[in-house]
Amino acid sequence: xxxxxxxxxxxxxxxxxxxxxxxxxxxxxxxxxxxxxxxxxxxxxxxxxxxxxxxxxxxxxxxxxxxxxxxxxxxxxxxxxxxxxxxxxxxxxxxxxxxxxxxxxxxxxxxxxxxxxxxxxxxxxxxxxxxxxxxxxxxxxxxxxxxxxxxxxxxxxxxxxxxxxxxxxxxxxxxxxxxxxxxxxxxxxxxxxxxxxxxxxxxxxxxxxxxxxxxxxxxxxxxxxxxxxxxxxxxxxxxxxxxxxxxxxxxxxxxxxxxxxxxxxxxxxxx
Amino acid sequence: xxxxxxxxxxxxxxxxxxxxxxxxxxxxxxxxxxxxxxxxxxxxxxxxxxxxxxxxxxxxxxxxxxxxxxxxxxxxxxxxxxxxxxxxxxxxxxxxxxxxxxxxxxxxxxxxxxxxxxxxxxxxxxxxxxxxxxxxxxxxxxxxxxxxxxxxxxxxxxxxxxxxxxxxxxxxxxxxxxxxxxxxxxx
Numbered sequence: 001x002x003x004x005x006x007x008x009x010x011x012x013x014x015x016x017x018x019x020x021x022x023x024x025x026x027x028x029x030x031x032x033x034x035x036x037x038x039x040x041x042x043x044x045x046x047x048x049x050x051x052x053x054x055x056x057x058x059x060x061x062x063x064x065x066x067x068x069x070x071x072x073x074x075x076x077x078x079x080x081x082x083x084x085x086x087x088x089x090x091x092x093x094x095x096x097x098x099x100x101x102x103x104x105x106x107x108x109x110x111x112x113x114x115x116x117x118x119x120x121x122x123x124x125x126x127x128x129x130x131x132x133x134x135x136x137x138x139x140x141x142x143x144x145x146x147x148x149x150x151x152x153x154x155x156x157x158x159x160x161x162x163x164x165x166x167x168x169x170x171x172x173x174x175x176x177x178x179x180x181x182x183x184x185x186x187x188x189x190x191x192x193x194x195x196x197x198x199x200x201x202x203x204x205x206x207x208x209x210x211x212x213x214x215x216x217x218x219x220x221x222x223x224x225x226x227x228x229x230x231x232x233x234x235x236x237x238x239x240x241x242x243x244x245x246x247x248x249x250x251x252x253x254x255x256x257x258x259x260x261x262x263x264x265x266x267x268x269x270x271x
Numbered sequence: 272x273x274x275x276x277x278x279x280x281x282x283x284x285x286x287x288x289x290x291x292x293x294x295x296x297x298x299x300x301x302x303x304x305x306x307x308x309x310x311x312x313x314x315x316x317x318x319x320x321x322x323x324x325x326x327x328x329x330x331x332x333x334x335x336x337x338x339x340x341x342x343x344x345x346x347x348x349x350x351x352x353x354x355x356x357x358x359x360x361x362x363x364x365x366x367x368x369x370x371x372x373x374x375x376x377x378x379x380x381x382x383x384x385x386x387x388x389x390x391x392x393x394x395x396x397x398x399x400x401x402x403x404x405x406x407x408x409x410x411x412x413x414x415x416x417x418x419x420x421x422x423x424x425x426x427x428x429x430x431x432x433x434x435x436x437x438x439x440x441x442x443x444x445x446x447x448x449x450x451x452x453x454x455x456x457x458x
Contacts (some may be wrong), residue, residue, distance in 0.1 A: 100307035169393055176312070176313045176326070176329055177312065178312050178330040178386075180330065182392065242425055243425045243426060
């Protein structure tokens with residue numbers, strides 16, 4: 001299984017153990033080869049950090065800081081047996097940060113704060129009070145999905161996220177002066193471990209015709225996942241205080257992240 | 272006949288739509304003068320100061336450059352295609368009337384003490400590179416052509432005293448402009 005994750009690279013998987021339906025009508029329905037789902041999600045991430053102070057000025061390069069995100073993805077799901085299915089989905093999540101607390105602390109020390117990310121982040125902003133940052137996170141899920149209708153389904157799983165910022169540049173200015181430093185933070189290596197997930201899915205099926213090639217049912221599911229993971233990353237930090245030579249440091253940071261995700265999933269048709 | 276007329280109408284309509292689609296703005300400009308002022312950087316961005324004293328850690332020399340646009344085409348501003356300066360600044364020379372420190376007596380060239388601030392601390396330029404642009408600035412949308420350049424004083428003078436700064440710029444075609452600031456106390 002681990003090799004599968006590695007080969008798949010950016011995969012998100014959930015392995016579910018579920019309460020299975022004993023509804024005879026449901027069990028008599030034909031096996032579906034695939035179905036298309038539209039999932040809309042709302043996520044709140046509460047990152048934990050072991051040693052964020054290792055980075056210059058306590059700046060972090062991880063996805064973090066009370067993130068609230070909203071996104072959607074299309075899923076292809078197949079059922080190989082009546083009781084279990086596999087769900088493979090790809091989509092984009094849009095996140096919006098409000099790093100007020102973070103900037104409030106910074107604003108005590110710096111009159112101006114600017115951040116600019118790499119092409120994945122497309123982040124640029126400056127200001128002292130707070131900062132809105134948004135980015136799009138492409139992702140791929142691989143879900144083994146228990147088949148159960150109108151049930152509360154407990155889920156455990158493992159996920160890989162492809163959130164992978166590699167370069168940040170920060171500019172910090174001492175208040176009321178011309179003096180500032182620019183820190184370029186480049187990720188040089190990363191040891192990413194699987195993230196573990198616990199969740200619940202409340203599922204409701206509204207229709208089931210059971211005819212192959214036609215809309216067979218309409219599932220609306222509400223998923224809640226608590227995801228925890230950690231990883232280590234090496235960074236090269238180049239700090240330039242202007243009119244002085246740049247200082248280059250190599251540091252390793254261990255990140256711990258905790259995510260709480262809510263997803264509404266609707267399957268729109270299946271064959 | 273009616274069909275032919277309809278076809279002609281459609282072709283004309285598509286042609287008008289095609290020609291009305293304008294691309295990114297292209298702006299050609301050049302600087303036409305120089306007026307220098309004292310400015311201070313106590314707030315978020317440098318602002319002109321008429322005070323007779325400014326903290327030396329926040330002193331800014333503002334060069335007003337009086338740009339004139341000679342060409343503008345297109346509709347959409349894009350930082351990828353910034354305005355083109357047809358006669359850019361070739362060199363800047365900054366002097367002061369007083370001794371700055373032990374190694375910089377009165378009349379010394381002070382270029383190495385200043386940085387060009389382009390509205391963003393991540394995109395400054397020293398006076399050798401001479402990049403003056405609004406592309407990195409938040410005001411690019413309203414003011415794509417830079418009307419002025421702010422020079423941040425990064426190394427303050429040793430002592431607190433009154434200074435007057437002399438600035439001379441030379442454009443690529445050899446045109447020279449010269450101006451002097453009002454006297455200001457850096458403390």
